Amino acid sequence: MVFSEIPFLLYFFPLFLLCYFISPARIKNLTLLIFSLLFYAWGEPVYILLLLLSSVVDYVNGRALERFEGKKKIQVIFLCISVAVNLGLMGIFKYAGLFIDTVNSVFGCGIKPVGLKLPLGISFFTFQTMSYSIDVYRRDVKAEHSFINYMTYVCMFPQLVAGPIVRYSDISEKLKNRKTSVSDFCSGFVRFLMGLFKKVLIANQVGLLWNIVLAADERSLAFAWLGLLAYSLQIYFDFSGYSDMAIGMGKMLGFSYPENFNYPYICTSITDFWRRWHMTLSGWFRDYVYIPLGGNRKGRARQMLNLAIVWALTGLWHGAAWNFLLWGMYFGLILIIEKLTGLPKKLPKPIGRLYSLILIMLGWMIFAIEDLKKLAAYASDIFGFGANGFAGKEFFYQLNNYLFVLLTGAVLCTPVFPKLAEKAKGNETAEKTLGIIGLLAGMLLTAVCIAMLVADSYNPFLYFRF
Amino acid sequence: MDKYKKILCIYALLFFSACSIVTLILPDKEFSEEENRYLAKRPELTAKSLLSGDYQEEAKEYLSDQMVLRSGFMRLYALAQKSMGKSEYNGVYICKDGWLIERYEDPENTEYIAESLAYVSENTDAHCMLMLVPTAISLYPEMLPYGAGGNNVQDKVKKYIDDACSKAGMDIVDVWGALEKSKPEIQLYYKTDHHWTTDAAYAAYRAFCADQKMTPLEKSSFEIEKVSEDFYGTVYSKALTAFQPADTIVAYKQDMSGITVSYSSGEGSLYAEEYLGKKDKYAYFLNGSQSEITIENGNVKNGRTLLVVKDSYANCFVPFLVNHYEKIVVLDTRYYRFGVTAAAEDVGATDILFLFNLNTLDKDTAVAGIF
Numbered sequence: 001m002v003f004s005e006i007p008f009l010l011y012f013f014p015l016f017l018l019c020y021f022i023s024p025a026r027i028k029n030l031t032l033l034i035f036s037l038l039f040y041a042w043g044e045p046v047y048i049l050l051l052l053l054s055s056v057v058d059y060v061n062g063r064a065l066e067r068f069e070g071k072k073k074i075q076v077i078f079l080c081i082s083v084a085v086n087l088g089l090m091g092i093f094k095y096a097g098l099f100i101d102t103v104n105s106v107f108g109c110g111i112k113p114v115g116l117k118l119p120l121g122i123s124f125f126t127f128q129t130m131s132y133s134i135d136v137y138r139r140d141v142k143a144e145h146s147f148i149n150y151m152t153y154v155c156m157f158p159q160l161v162a163g164p165i166v167r168y169s170d171i172s173e174k175l176k177n178r179k180t181s182v183s184d185f186c187s188g189f190v191r192f193l194m195g196l197f198k199k200v201l202i203a204n205q206v207g208l209l210w211n212i213v214l215a216a217d218e219r220s221l222a223f224a225w226l227g228l229l230a231y232s233l234q235i236y237f238d239f240s241g242y243s244d245m246a247i248g249m250g251k252m253l254g255f256s257y258p259e260n261f262n263y264p265y266i267c268t269s270i271t272d273f274w275r276r277w278h279m280t281l282s283g284w285f286r287d288y289v290y291i292p293l294g295g296n297r298k299g300r301a302r303q304m305l306n307l308a309i310v311w312a313l314t315g316l317w318h319g320a321a322w323n324f325l326l327w328g329m330y331f332g333l334i335l336i337i338e339k340l341t342g343l344p345k346k347l348p349k350p351i352g353r354l355y356s357l358i359l360i361m362l363g364w365m366i367f368a369i370e371d372l373k374k375l376a377a378y379a380s381d382i383f384g385f386g387a388n389g390f391a392g393k394e395f396f397y398q399l400n401n402y403l404f405v406l407l408t409g410a411v412l413c414t415p416v417f418p419k420l421a422e423k424a425k426g427n428e429t430a431e432k433t434l435g436i437i438g439l440l441a442g443m444l445l446t447a448v449c450i451a452m453l454v455a456d457s458y459n460p461f462l463y464f465r466f
Numbered sequence: 467m468d469k470y471k472k473i474l475c476i477y478a479l480l481f482f483s484a485c486s487i488v489t490l491i492l493p494d495k496e497f498s499e500e501e502n503r504y505l506a507k508r509p510e511l512t513a514k515s516l517l518s519g520d521y522q523e524e525a526k527e528y529l530s531d532q533m534v535l536r537s538g539f540m541r542l543y544a545l546a547q548k549s550m551g552k553s554e555y556n557g558v559y560i561c562k563d564g565w566l567i568e569r570y571e572d573p574e575n576t577e578y579i580a581e582s583l584a585y586v587s588e589n590t591d592a593h594c595m596l597m598l599v600p601t602a603i604s605l606y607p608e609m610l611p612y613g614a615g616g617n618n619v620q621d622k623v624k625k626y627i628d629d630a631c632s633k634a635g636m637d638i639v640d641v642w643g644a645l646e647k648s649k650p651e652i653q654l655y656y657k658t659d660h661h662w663t664t665d666a667a668y669a670a671y672r673a674f675c676a677d678q679k680m681t682p683l684e685k686s687s688f689e690i691e692k693v694s695e696d697f698y699g700t701v702y703s704k705a706l707t708a709f710q711p712a713d714t715i716v717a718y719k720q721d722m723s724g725i726t727v728s729y730s731s732g733e734g735s736l737y738a739e740e741y742l743g744k745k746d747k748y749a750y751f752l753n754g755s756q757s758e759i760t761i762e763n764g765n766v767k768n769g770r771t772l773l774v775v776k777d778s779y780a781n782c783f784v785p786f787l788v789n790h791y792e793k794i795v796v797l798d799t800r801y802y803r804f805g806v807t808a809a810a811e812d813v814g815a816t817d818i819l820f821l822f823n824l825n826t827l828d829k830d831t832a833v834a835g836i837f
Contacts, residue, residue, distance in 0.1 A: 006529050007522075010486040014479065045517045186471040193478060205550070397613025404551040435470035442474045446481060448546045454533050455543035455556075 001042045003192075003245045004199045006453055012039065020253065029152040029175065032253065039157040040120065047119035050089055055154040057085045058129035062143035062150070065136045075137055082133035086126040093119050098320040121161030123317055127284055129154055132168045134288060141169045149175045158249035162242050164260040165280040171255050178254035188251030193442060195244025200449045202412070203237035204456070205405045206230040209398060214369070214378075222391035224381035226399060228361045231368050233409040236265065239278070258283075265413040268352035269344030270334045270359055281317070285310050307339070308332050318367070323375060327366040334359060488534040495532065499745040500540075501703055505531040544706035553611040556704040561609040564711050565657045566701040567602045570618040573828040580627045583820060584634035589807045592773070592815045595678075596631050597639040598624045599662065599670065599779050601825040602655040605645060620824040637677075639819075644673035656713040659699020660825065661748055664716045664782045671786040680790055688718040693737075697747045715747055718785065724764040725788055729756045736761070736785045751781035752796065759796040760813075766792050773797060773815035775806055777830055780821040791817070 001008045016035045023031040041048045061082045068074040096114050104111055132153075135141045144150040153175055159166055213219065213227025243260035250257040264276035274282050290310045296303040308329070315328015338344055344352050365382065369375040381388070424430035498505050509515065509524035516522075533539065547555040554560070557569045587594040603610070604620045621642075628638045645654055645666055652665040662670075668685070675682035697713040717737060727734045738753040752759060761784070771793040774780055784796055795813045797806075810818055822830060 001522075005526065006533070007526050010482050010489075011529070014483045014486065017479075042522055043519075045519065182472070183468055186468065186475045189475045189478065190471050193474070393613035394616055395613075397611065397616075400612070401552050401554060439470040439474050443477055446474075446478050448542060450481075450485065451539040451542035451546065454530050454536060454539040 001039055003242065004196055004449075004453065006450075007042075009196075009450070009453070012042075017252075029148050032156055033148060033152045036152070036155040036157040036160060040155065040160060043161070044120045047093075047117075047122075050093070050119050050122065051125055051155065054086055054089060054126055054129050055151055058082055058133045058154075059144070059147060059150050061133045062136045063145070065133065066143040079133060079137045082130055086130040090122060090126055092116070093122055095316075095320045098322075102322075118320075124163050124165060125154060125160060127165055128167075131165075131284065131288060135168055141172060144168070144172070144175075156255075158246045158253075158255075159257060162239075162246070163278075163280055164243055164246060164257050165284050166257050170258055174255050180252065180254040184254065185252050188248045188253075190442070191248030191251060192245045193248075193446060195241040195246075195248060196449055197445050198237045198241030198244060198412070200452050201445065202405060202409045203234050203241060204452070206237070206402065206409060207234040209402045209406075210234055210368075212398060216394065218388045218392075219378075219381040220388045220390060220392045220395055221381065221384045223388075223395040223398070224378065225361075226395060228365055228382065229406065230402065232265075232361050232364050233406065233413075235364060235367075236261075236413065237409060263413065263415050265357065265360070266353065266415070267356050268347075268349050269338055269356055270331065271338050271344065273356055273360060274331070274335070281314070285314055289313060304336050304339075307336055311335065319370075321370045323366055323370050323372060327363060330363055330366055485534060489529065489532055492532075492534060498531075498536075500537050502700060502746055541706050541708075545708060548707070554614060558701055558705040559603075559610050559614050560705060560707060561606075561611065563609065563657075565602070565606060565609045566705045566707065566710070567606065567610060568660050568701055568825060570601075570603050570615065570620065570825060571828065572617060573619070573623050575828050576623050576626055579827060579830075580630035583627065583631050583636070586806045586818070586820075587631060587634040587636045590810050590815075590818065592810050593637065593817045594631075594635070595637045595639050595817065595819045596628065597641060597670070597674065597819065597821045598627060598827065599821070599823045600624070600642055600645070601660065601662075601823050604642075604824070605649060605654055623827075624824055639674050639677045641670040641673045644669050656697065656699050656701075656715075658697065658702035658710060658713050659748060660701050660823075661699065661782070662779060662823075664718055667783040668718060668786065670783060674787075675790075683720075683786070683789060685718075688720055691717050691719055693717045693750060694742050694747050698745070699748060715742075715750065717750070720785075720789075726762050726764075728760050728762075729753065730758045731756075734759070736788075748778070748781070752784060754781075756796070757798050759794075761788050761794040761796070763788050763792060766790065768792060770816045771795070771814050772817045772819060773806075773810050773813055774819050774821065776819070776821040777823060777826060779823045780819075783821065 001012060003009070003013075012035075019035070020028060020031050037048065040051055044051075061078045064078045065075050068078070092114075093116050096116065100111050100113050103109065132141075136143045144153070153166075153168055153171060154160075207230070209230040210227055213223060213230065216223065219227070240261040247257045247259065258280050260278060260280050262276040262279065264273055267273040267276055290306055293306045293309065294302055295306060311328045311332025312325060313328070314331075315325045318324045318327070344355070347355065362382070365378060366375065369378055384390075421434065424434050494508060495505055496507075497503075506524065506528040508528055509521050511521060515524070530536075544555070548560070552560075554569065557571075559567045559569060561567050583596060600620050603615055603618050607615055607618075624642070628640075632638050645662075648654070648666070648669040652669065653663055654666040654669075655662050672682045674680075692714055694715040695712060697715050698710070699713060702710060719737075722736075727736055734753055734756075736752060737750055739750070741747055741749040741754065746754070766789065768791070770791050772787065772791040772795070774784060774787075774794060774796045776784075776796065780796070784794065787794060793813075795809075795815065797809055804812075806818070809815075
């Protein structure tokens with residue numbers, strides 16, 4: 001199930017809220033767990049076994065790690081089991097296809113493809129369960145004794161299939177004891193609605209434009225850039241919208257999930273961008289790969305190597321295709337150059353922003369087009385090597401069609417609303433005006449969102465593949 | 467601030483729950499007149515469909531199709547698209563002067579269709595004629611929003627199929643030029659529907675007669691009657707534009723003495739009045755989609771029997787032909803499993819007319835079943 005579709009919004013979610021809030025505090029986690037398993041099973045009626053396997057293995061590991069405290073060697077065995085099971089699941093269900101394809105094309109052999117469908121959210125829940133075992137091993141957290149609480153942590157539907165990647169330490173207290181205030185519930189729900197608007201009213205719309213540009217036989221220079229702009233907005237509003245919905249739902253239930261995005265497109269350097277984009281993933285790689293590898297403590301050369309490793313893995317985490325590896329290396333390289341030269345800090349801010357945006361957009365081009373031949377063709381249009389001129393009729397037609405939504409998207413990439421709210425603070429009239437406008441807009445957009453979902457069939461979710 | 471957030475929450479929660487509860491309570495609708503299609507039914511729950519995910523897909527479709535106030539939401543959707551400045555959605559261009567013009571879908575089966583048609587021509591003794599009719603996007607490009615319609619290749623597709631069929635010995639009846647010529651005087655297409663108007667069909671009929679060396683009936687020999695001034699067609703159902711003016715349907719009526727029309731279900735007429743009171747008013751012509759229609763004219767004695775293989779564009783065209791053939795059989799090949807060549811033999815056809823519009827031709831299931 002996707003948050004932004006009719007069965008979830010109108011049926012699952014209201015029913016869940018009803019059951020959850022009439023459940024006595026004692027069994028609230030159980031209610032949440034049951035609904036979460038139903039949620040996952042709706043989308044993956046068979047692969048739910050993988051989710052159960054991954055979580056049960058790490059529950060047992062957690063208990064075992066605690067039991068054998070002080071006996072390092074035995075602990076290491078359990079830790080290895082956790083890593084092996086989780087990476088093994090990813091290896092089989094996510095990467096086996098790519099591996100076999102590559103072996104076949106390099107060595108010309110005819111190994112049969114396994115043809116397994118990618119299980120929903122496998123990249124997210126394996127990372128979560130793995131991090132739990134590692135944290136227990138490092139004694140960063142205490143092992144969870146209650147099976148229900150532990151399962152609730154792993155499976156809870158708001159963040160199960162697309163993050164943010166929540167660490168056990170983020171919510172261990174709240175799992176045992178949490179309260180929801182009316183004010184939390186409301187601001188959580190409003191956050192959820194905002195995420196829904198971002199996804200349905202912007203991401204889905206500009207996504208249509210991207211599809212048109214990508215499918216075109218010929219692209220002028222301007223048309224190719226228009227497409228890239230559309231995709232850059234689509235992926236941001238899609239993913240951050242989904243994170244907003246997750247964080248909002250968490251808040252409604254009394255959890256506080258970590259933030260995942262902090263206006264990434266206003267960054268002044270690529271280093272800055274990665275502090276603002278998919279923050280829970282970057283944090284995960286930092287704490288569980290980069291720092292264990294030695295981070296920056298073992299000399300410059302080793303640090304650069306560590307960065308390269310982390311970014312190759314980050315790329316591959318996003319999808320089992322070579323373009324994702326390329327994409328990861330691309331950013332790895334830029335980050336290394338930024339580190340070595342200290343360049344972005346010397347640039348004036350506006351130039352830093354422009355420099356970052358262009359590199360980010362080119363990055364999305366590598367990310368979006370899996371077929372390397374098509375990628376090369378698109379890249380040649382982007383750099384104006386195509387023979388299709390600067391701008392054609394098609395460009396002006398589509399620009400006209402999508403100008404409004406592109407501009408709205410661009411404005412919403414900057415923190416204009418929080419800034420406005422801040423300015424209004426203390427001024428009663430201004431606060432009231434903003435509140436009423438927000439309310440009316442929210443009411444209208446809620447209805448429009450449902451209308452879009454009823455009438456429109458284009459509603460993909462990009463991060464489901466990861 | 468908190469107060470407004472609270473109100474918004476209550477509103478959205480009520481909105482969501484009301485939508486679902488009312489949808490579940492209201493009885494399911496089988497057919498949507500507005501969208502002219504059957505709506506999804508409640509899916510059957512089986513272990514197999516649940517495990518394969520089919521049940522979930524069907525349930526999603528079902529809940530959306532049966533959604534309370536569905537047509538209201540569709541209108542809101544159209545309004546939102548329009549407000550965002552979009553001049554194209556749901557495959558329709560919102561054009562000048564109230565024109566709603568369907569987007570041309572990129573063709574995929576041109577070669578296959580040309581082969582199928584040529585095959586029939588080569589395997590029958592009857593005289594075969596092919597009439598491919600362009601749609602509004604080809605004849606009213608000036609109405610389209612600036613820069614739109616760049617993918618329209620109806621002329622190329624027509625030329626390809628015409629050439630292939632001509633080689634196979636078919637008689638190509640070209641009406642494009644005739645339509646182009648009458649454009650200043652008449653409106654060739656409905657503004658809200660994908661069909662051509664009866665006026666355009668008459669212009670095409672004159673071109674057909676000129677091509678076949680027949681004498682066409684003059685306009686004055688028909689009683690031209692406005693049968694509906696309240697027609698909102700299929701393209702409107704997709705675009706749902708606000709303040710859209712309605713189309714007028716005109717019929718060229720003629721003396722029916724000596725002419726009998728029979729459907730597979732019994733005696734009938736060239737025009738079905740009852741459809742004028744419904745949404746699908748174009749079905750007035752030839753009673754919508756009949757599997758087989760036979761029109762016999764006792765006044766004509768030329769020994770010729772015409773078999774018409776067609777899409778719905780022919781429905782307002784065929785009435786013009788009744789004075790030129792002893793017998794006309796209109797066949798929907800989807801309902802005739804033995805193929806056109808067998809059918810031609812069965813009805814003793816001396817002539818076969820293939821009549822299709824160039825937009826839906828590519829996906830026309832009648833052509834697919836043509837052998």
